[in-house]
Amino acid sequence: MIDPVFLAEAxxxxxxxxxxxxxxxxxxxxxxxxxxxxxxxYVDLVMICMxxxxxxxxxxxxxxxxxxxxSVALGALLGVGVHLLIIxxxxxxxxxxxxxxxxxxxFFLQSFATFLWTTDHRSVRLTLPRLELFxxxxxxARLIAFxxxxxxxxxxxxxxxxTYIGTAIxxxxxxxxxxxxxxxxxxxVYLVTSAVGGAMAGVAAALLIIxxxxxxxxxxxxxxxxxxxxxxxxxxxxxxxxxxxxxxSEVIAVSGVIWSTEMGYVIAFVVFIVMIFVRPGGILAxxx
Amino acid sequence: MTGARALGLLGLVALAVAPYVPIxxxxxxxxxxxxxxxxWSFIGGAWSLMxxxxxxxxxxxxxxxxxxxxSTLLWNFFGLTPWLGAVAAMALTAVLAVIVAYxxxxxxxxxxxxxxxxxxxxxxxxxxxxxERDWTGGSLGLTxxxxxxxxxxxxxxADKRVFYYLALGLWLIGxxxxxxxxxxxxxxxxxxxxxxxxxxxxxxxxxxxxKVGITVLSAVLTAAGGIxxxxxxxxxxxxxxxxIGVSLRIVFAVVLGGMYSLLGPTVGTALTIALAExxxxxxxxxxxxxxxxxxxxxxxxxxxxxxxxxxGTVRQLFRRRRPAAVAA
Numbered sequence: 001m002i003d004p005v006f007l008a009e010a011x012x013x014x015x016x017x018x019x020x021x022x023x024x025x026x027x028x029x030x031x032x033x034x035x036x037x038x039x040x041x042y043v044d045l046v047m048i049c050m051x052x053x054x055x056x057x058x059x060x061x062x063x064x065x066x067x068x069x070x071s072v073a074l075g076a077l078l079g080v081g082v083h084l085l086i087i088x089x090x091x092x093x094x095x096x097x098x099x100x101x102x103x104x105x106x107f108f109l110q111s112f113a114t115f116l117w118t119t120d121h122r123s124v125r126l127t128l129p130r131l132e133l134f135x136x137x138x139x140x141a142r143l144i145a146f147x148x149x150x151x152x153x154x155x156x157x158x159x160x161x162x163t164y165i166g167t168a169i170x171x172x173x174x175x176x177x178x179x180x181x182x183x184x185x186x187x188x189v190y191l192v193t194s195a196v197g198g199a200m201a202g203v204a205a206a207l208l209i210i211x212x213x214x215x216x217x218x219x220x221x222x223x224x225x226x227x228x229x230x231x232x233x234x235x236x237x238x239x240x241x242x243x244x245x246x247x248x249s250e251v252i253a254v255s256g257v258i259w260s261t262e263m264g265y266v267i268a269f270v271v272f273i274v275m276i277f278v279r280p281g282g283i284l285a286x287x288x
Numbered sequence: 289m290t291g292a293r294a295l296g297l298l299g300l301v302a303l304a305v306a307p308y309v310p311i312x313x314x315x316x317x318x319x320x321x322x323x324x325x326x327x328w329s330f331i332g333g334a335w336s337l338m339x340x341x342x343x344x345x346x347x348x349x350x351x352x353x354x355x356x357x358x359s360t361l362l363w364n365f366f367g368l369t370p371w372l373g374a375v376a377a378m379a380l381t382a383v384l385a386v387i388v389a390y391x392x393x394x395x396x397x398x399x400x401x402x403x404x405x406x407x408x409x410x411x412x413x414x415x416x417x418x419x420e421r422d423w424t425g426g427s428l429g430l431t432x433x434x435x436x437x438x439x440x441x442x443x444x445x446a447d448k449r450v451f452y453y454l455a456l457g458l459w460l461i462g463x464x465x466x467x468x469x470x471x472x473x474x475x476x477x478x479x480x481x482x483x484x485x486x487x488x489x490x491x492x493x494x495x496x497x498x499k500v501g502i503t504v505l506s507a508v509l510t511a512a513g514g515i516x517x518x519x520x521x522x523x524x525x526x527x528x529x530x531x532i533g534v535s536l537r538i539v540f541a542v543v544l545g546g547m548y549s550l551l552g553p554t555v556g557t558a559l560t561i562a563l564a565e566x567x568x569x570x571x572x573x574x575x576x577x578x579x580x581x582x583x584x585x586x587x588x589x590x591x592x593x594x595x596x597x598x599x600g601t602v603r604q605l606f607r608r609r610r611p612a613a614v615a616a
Contacts, residue, residue, distance in 0.1 A: 095344070096539070113577075115576065259419075262416070266412050270412060
């Protein structure tokens with residue numbers, strides 16, 4: 001039998017991981033919901049931003065907040081770039097071609113990172129105190145990342161609900177034809193969405209680099225679980241993705257302690273497959 | 289169509305004598321590349337059996353890995369000949385295909401969702417292989433136990449030419465199955481289902497039966513391809529035979545070639561393998577990752593500028609130029 005303290009610790013770690021997964025999923029889900037294209041390479045963009053933070057902080061010695069801001073800016077730029085160069089030409093292509101175009105980007109980013117920076121694992125070292133709560137060690141880096149990712153999500157929520165362009169983004173995700181008839185320019189909305197989605201990738205990168213080492217295959221490690229969360233939450237459903245992130249992270253963390261890390265992911269994927277059959281519209285969808 | 293048939297026959301004769309063409313030291317290498325092209329074309333063709341009907345699987349690595357590992361483990365631990373191991377592996381793969389396809393069909397999981405469910409299945413198989421590292425060797429992979437001598441029972445031969453003819457035979461079987469499916473009633477049924485499931489069901493097409501059937505056929509052939517590859521390379525690895533990477537590579541090759549034509553998957557596979565090999569030889573160990581970088585970049589460009597695939601685009605060009613000739 002496993003000591004309950006380990007389980008409790010796993011649950012807390014799962015909660016903290018959930019905050020970061022939620023951030024990853026929200027950016028992807030925004031793009032998914034509005035433009036209706038899966039960016040298979042989304043987490044690889046995060047990987048590129050993580051390298052940027054690593055170089056700014058660890059190699060050039062700038063403070064971490066500079067790295068974070070630069071990461072957000074770079075993410076937004078990458079988002080716009082991907083949209084203009086890859087997504088715009090294939091907006092009306094068959095879905096399989098759309099998947100493959102961003103899949104090609106995945107191969108490109110992965111191997112270009114290998115070429116430039118080799119497969120070494122690199123991490124940013126921050127000296128942070130360790131917290132103890134009921135005999136459980138809690139990483140302060142993870143706590144900060146969790147708090148900031150909740151803040152970033154609130155920011156995204158306010159942007160989508162309170163600003164004019166945010167309202168337009170939500171309108172397009174509901175009905176793109178009607179939006180065009182209302183005189184809104186969907187291209188501009190797409191561009192802003194890609195920039196915001198990319199910026200979210202930048203935020204996620206800055207928060208991930210203080211907990212995990214970055215390497216060219218980082219995207220392959222976190223990519224699949226991010227798609228699963230988006231679908232589990234319901235495509236384009238922000239609240240659903242938020243809840244799904246925590247379900248998945250708890251499954252991974254707790255079963256990771258009971259069996260092994262791989263089995264944690266296996267169980268998370270199986271949960272995903274079963275949930276697709278039981279609730280295809282996402283966990284928060286009304287039964288139809 | 290006699291012209292095309294004669295051309296096909298000529299091509300076949302050329303392939304049959306190819307291993308005996310004296311081109312010196314390059315022969316072994318050329319045969320090696322050709323064997324890989326045959327096996328992966330066969331796998332691509334198996335994928336396209338589903339893909340052409342809108343069942344875009346992003347998890348064929350699951351079937352590939354399950355097939356290759358089952359036969360390899362049976363041989364390594366129990367000394368069961370890969371011929372019987374292949375039967376067991378294909379049966380197991382068929383069971384997995386039913387487990388995936390039946391609920392997908394019953395709950396109408398299509399499009400993006402189908403892609404993501406299959407992607408998850410592919411990852412599950414990859415992670416299970418890694419997790420069961422006591423038998424499977426985990427991420428380090430597993431070497432097929434050497435028989436020590438040429439053996440038909442172990443399907444191990446020192447001479448690559450034997451594998452060449454086996455792979456050629458496998459590829460031809462794949463083409464035959466493709467043609468049979470193409471000319472069958474199942475094709476019309478599957479096309480109707482791909483267009484509109486509800487309408488297809490309303491005219492009496494048993495949607496679930498056809499979907500599960502085509503998935504099982506595609507999965508079993510993919511497993512056979514995986515076993516052939518494992519026997520040829522005599523090494524299996526979870527990252528090259530299961531998971532998202534290899535699954536995407538299969539889809540790429542097929543879409544690049546064109547998934548609606550008999551030779552599309554072969555053209556696409558031949559091109560991607562030739563490209564990868566060329567870049568690998570060009571850069572060698574000097575710029576690690578550069579070959580893959582260019583490969584990825586070219587894939588994006590191909591998808592953007594040749595959406596119908598290479599074979600499909602060439603055919604369209606010919607059709608435009610000689611509209612009467614191809615009408616038959």
